Amino acid sequence: MEFRELECFVVLSEELHFARTAERLYLSPGRVSQLMRALETRIGGRLFERTSRRVRLTPLGERFLADLRPAYAGLAEAVHRAKAAAREVTGVLRVGFLATPTEVVTGSVLAFESRHPGSEVELVEIPLSDPFGRLRAGQVDVAFTLLPVDEPDLATGEGLNCVPYQLGVSVRHPLAGRAGIGAEELAGVPLIGLDGPAPRLWRERVAPSVTPSGQPIPLAGTVATNQEGLTQVALGRGGMLFCTPTAAHHSRPDVRFVPVTGLPPSVLGLAWVKAAESAAIRAFAEAAAGHARKVGLRAA
Template identity: 60%
Template sequence: MEIRELECFLVLSEELHFGRAADRLYVSQSRVSQLLRSLESRVGGRLVERTSRRVRLTPLGERFLADLRPAYGALREAFERARADARGVDGVLRLGFAGTLSERLLDAVAAFRDEHPGCEVEVTELPLSDPFGAVRRAEVDAAIVLTPVREPDLAAGPVFSVEPVTLVVSARHPFAARAAVRAEDLAGCPVVGLADPAPRYWREAQSPAATPDGRPIPRGPVVATLQEGLTMAAVGRGGMLMCAATARHHRRADLAAVPVEGLPPSSLTLVWLPANRTARLDAFARVLTG
């Protein structure tokens, strides 16, 4: 296989126009035709139909494109990672986080800076209701988010920062005086929910609709940020479930944090677009989960 022929086919499949494909490849139209004919000869069949009116892929071309595109993308990613590794870890790493930048995360950022003084770290707070949007829009290189993560277009690192779940309620709430509550007790307390565009499975994990035994949990107000959720809890509109570390960080006189027994622990992971993986990101992930 010749990489230039594959690149030519990929560009032509996007443009469906020999002239525009030639412009993108910085070659002549005749060179595009030559590369395509050579590739078709190697494959043993027509990949592209060309008439005076239009250019389109043949059924064989469509199947070849579906197989080739992810393989070529993986090849490019491997090359870019190797090139980044060769240059070393420098530049700027943009990290997003939803909720609270805990002491552990701050320590990880500080340790990364100590190990890689040539790399600056920019940290951006993300809406709690949109944990993945900034990653997809390439506004950040990676985001630290609550699990679970079931996004097929995103890569996720190891789980870390596993913490027990805490219910934050108003200091005047009947649960506030308890040392702990059971998961089944949530059937008697509206729980603050998260707004779109967070995927449904993720919102359900952070704000379940039922107890482990299947008893419905009343729906509280829907919020987009952690601060909105804390405000709703403080004014008695409902309780908000969060990890113990976040609850400790936001300790206030008008709120009470009560451990919840019987719910799975809360945990974090690092997510990124596979195409945007770099040596900087790999180095930070090692520090974060090391």
């Protein structure tokens, strides 16, 4: 039996008026009539007497109402409690991050926990070469990722920052002493890319295959993590692109980071599995966006 039919019956028994019942339930009077006819068909008897002037319960309707009220009240309360629980933001939220817990990550966590004292964030590192595997496996609830994301099963939040790229090269590389390079010069720099299950769009973010004008960029090999990539860079086996905050985090004496102009900016955001979206995930996305606006992280 449909809960909506029972709800409509109880409200109509209180109002004894189709229009007022429809108004309380945000339905049309016609829909109320349809629900009552369906319920009477299920029961096999008339529950209401209807005339042009009034509506009243039949003896069968009065008996059904008396029997129904305790069970209906319990069911309605259970639905109310379930809805309230679904809106609560409590417990542990597992948040994935990509190798470097930059200010975008830590600031978002602090903003969320400040807004929701009953919640706690557990940070989980996500492999650079498999940005969505742990999301889909349910090992994290939401993850920081590069935008845009072209994955039908995933939802994303708004961009949290917008920063330029820097090219990491060995201190012995000819470009190491430059103040900056243009994107077209990458055609002469073999780039270190990613192995593993990273989707094509993700691989292109980390190691584009062509320059903006279409010149091919050679591939210098693949790695699974930033640390593996930095080791290859330090050994002079290729260059690797990093967003500016990540480059600053990984400053080391055997690697130079050279600003690159002419590439689309690196944009960090959040992704989660659509089917697993929760109040806590939505609250974290809102807190992260609010923090980004507050401190101006979205400025390029």
